[in-house]
Amino acid sequence: MGVVTIKHRGNFKNFEKFATNYDRQKLLRILEGYGREGVNALRSATPVDSGLTRDSWGYRASVSPRSFFLIFENSNLTSQGTPVAILIQYGHATKDGGFITGTDFINPAVRPVFDRIANAIWKEVINP
Secondary structure, three states, X not given: OOOOOOOOXXXXXXXXXXXXXXXXXXXXXXXXXXXXXXXXXXXXXXXOOOXXXXXXXXXXXXXXXXXXXXXXXXXXEOOOOOEHHHHHHHEEEOOOOOEEEOOOOHHHHHHHHHHHHHHHHHHHHHOO
C-alpha cells in the first residue's frame, strides 16, 4: 500500500498538547469510524474478477500518547506473498513477458476519506 507522508516546518507544539491531553478512546472511535468508511470506499472501487480482493479489505486503528495510525490492508495475496491489490493498482508482468497496466483505484477511493479525517482531527485539535 501507499503511505501518506506529511512534511512540515515549525513545530507540533499545539498538536503535542492535544495528543497528550486528548481522550484517546474518543480519537480511536473517530479513526475506527473512518476506517470502516475507508474499507467501504475501497471495496466499492476495487475492480472485480473473483471478488476476493474486493472482500479482503480491512483496517487497523491505533492511538498512542504522541501519534495515531489508520492503516488500510488487503489480505488477498498471491502464492508468492504479493498483495493482489498492489498488482491491480500498479500493474504487473505476465508469465509470457507481457504487462498488464495498473488501474489507480486506491487513491481516488481513499482521498475523500483522508480529507474528512484531516478535517475531523483539525476540528478536535482547535476545539477539543
